[in-house]
Amino acid sequence: MWDPTAYLRYGDERSRPFHDLLARVDADHPRRVVDLGCGPGTLTAVLAARWPDSRVVGLDSSPEMIARATALDVPVSFQVADVRDWRPDPDNDVVLSNAVLQWVPGHRDLLVRWATELPAGAWLAVQVPGNFDAPSHRALREVAGHPPWRAALTPLLREAPVADPADYAESLVAVGCTVDAWETTYVHLLAAGPDSAHPVLTWLEGTALRPVRAALDAAGWSAFRAALAVRLSEAYPVRHGQVYFPFRRIFLVARTGSAQENS
Ligand SMILES: C[S@@+](CC[C@H](N)C(=O)[O-])C[C@H]1O[C@@H](n2cnc3c(N)ncnc32)[C@H](O)[C@@H]1O
Numbered sequence: 003m004w005d006p007t008a009y010l011r012y013g014d015e016r017s018r019p020f021h022d023l024l025a026r027v028d029a030d031h032p033r034r035v036v037d038l039g040c041g042p043g044t045l046t047a048v049l050a051a052r053w054p055d056s057r058v059v060g061l062d063s064s065p066e067m068i069a070r071a072t073a074l075d076v077p078v079s080f081q082v083a084d085v086r087d088w089r090p091d092p093d094n095d096v097v098l099s100n101a102v103l104q105w106v107p108g109h110r111d112l113l114v115r116w117a118t119e120l121p122a123g124a125w126l127a128v129q130v131p132g133n134f135d136a137p138s139h140r141a142l143r144e145v146a147g148h149p150p151w152r153a154a155l156t157p158l159l160r161e162a163p164v165a166d167p168a169d170y171a172e173s174l175v176a177v178g179c180t181v182d183a184w185e186t187t188y189v190h191l192l193a194a195g196p197d198s199a200h201p202v203l204t205w206l207e208g209t210a211l212r213p214v215r216a217a218l219d220a221a222g223w224s225a226f227r228a229a230l231a232v233r234l235s236e237a238y239p240v241r242h243g244q245v246y247f248p249f250r251r252i253f254l255v256a257r258t259g260s261a262q263e264n265s
Contacts, residue, residue, distance in 0.1 A: 003216065006042040006070040008208040013044070015190045016208075019251045020045045020100045023129045024052070026182055026255045032056050032095030032125075038085045039063075039102025043071025043078065049098065050077050056096075061088060086112065090120045098127045101209075104163050110173055113254075117177050122259030126174075130164045132185055132250040138202055141233035142210060151218070151226055158213045170254045179256035190247040194240040202234045202247055203227065 009016075032053055037046040040060030050058040054077075061083040062068050071080040085106060090097065097116060103109040117126055133139060146155035167183035174181050192201035207215070215223050238245040 004041070004064040004067050004212065005208070006067055009067075010042055010044070011208055012190070012192070012205055015188070015192075015249075016101070017045055018188065019129045019186070019253070020048070022186065023098070023100060023127050023253055023255065024048070026253075027096060027098070027125045027127050029053070029096050029125050033093035034059065034091055035096040035098070036061065036088075036090075036094060037078075038088060038097060038099040039105075040071060040080065041067050041101075043067075043074050043076070043080055045100060046071065046078050046080070047074055047076040049096075053096075057093075061085065088116075090116055090124075092121055094120055094124060096125045096127070100129045101131060103128060104130045107163065110165060110170065113170065113256075114173050114177055117174050117179050117256060117258055120258045124258045126179070126254075126256045126258065128170070128254045130252050132164055132166075132252040134160070134162045134164070136248070136250070137237035138206060138234065138247075139210065141230060141237055142206065142214075145226065145230045145233060146214065148229070151222065154217045154222070155214060158217060164252060167252050167254065170252070174254070174256040179258055181257075182255040183253065185250060185252050187248050187250045190249055191244050192247050193244050195243075200231050200234045200238070201245055202238050203231050205247070206230075 033056060035049050035053055035056045035058045037049060037060040040046045040062050043060055046058065046060035058078045060071055060078050060080045063082065063084045065082050068080050068082045085102065097120065120126065143159055146159055167185050171181045171183040194201050214226065218226060238247055
């Protein structure tokens with residue numbers, strides 16, 4: 003289950019890649035704009051503000067996230083839906099998905115399908131985290147591999163669920179898109195208080211640790227969390243009241259149809 007409140011912690015850090023992605027989408031008057039995996043809707047509202055004359059739709063498979071989004075009272079139609087079932091409409095000129103597709107196995111095939119079904123000249127913009135080999139995720143896998151947790155958690159641990167930017171680019175160029183792909187490592191400076199949990203642990207609780215928490219009972223979760231906190235404190239030591247948390251992200255902006263059609 004997604005917890006909108008936990009996810010919205012570190013909102014500034016989490017929203018920055020969305021803005022960097024959106025800056026590369028050069029659509030003037032898109033008819034329909036869809037945010038796939040819109041979460042709590044705060045960033046979908048940014049799309050509605052950028053294109054006030056467009057029909058803006060936000061989809062998410064989490065009822066908790068859609069409930070939070072609907073409460074925003076912004077000109078967006080929010081719906082509970084799974085991105086795997088979504089099909090583009092003929093007037094879908096912009097599709098954006100920020101920090102979602104890492105949860106969707108086989109999403110490279112989905113991207114190709116969307117690119118072939120979208121109208122010519124549409125924009126498909128995607129950002130996924132590329133940090134699955136980072137110390138934070140290595141620590142998570144190591145602790146989860148220990149005997150008290152191994153049986154419950156091994157089936158949940160995913161090896162690199164995302165591709166490199168060039169691989170995404172190649173898939174979409176192959177179906178006639180013009181592609182802009184890149185990666186960025188942000189260094190987030192997270193405040194660490196003497197009485198609060200390690201900030202990387204708090205960060206992970208909003209995302210990668212959700213399935214772990216759901217798989218353990220209260221005592222198991224408490225012990226797992228304490229063991230992971232020790233590893234994270236070693237990997238990301240507190241310096242001058244904060245930790246330096248490098249976070250790699252992968253970006254892809256594709257425009258459907260040939261470059262000639264779009265010029
Ligand atoms: C890390 S949050 C990102 C939310 C939002 N895009 C943002 O940038 O703030 C990931 C979201 O993806 C949604 N999600 C994961 N798998 C999904 C799926 N198969 N279909 C629809 N939404 C999905 C989750 O419910 C969650 O709200």
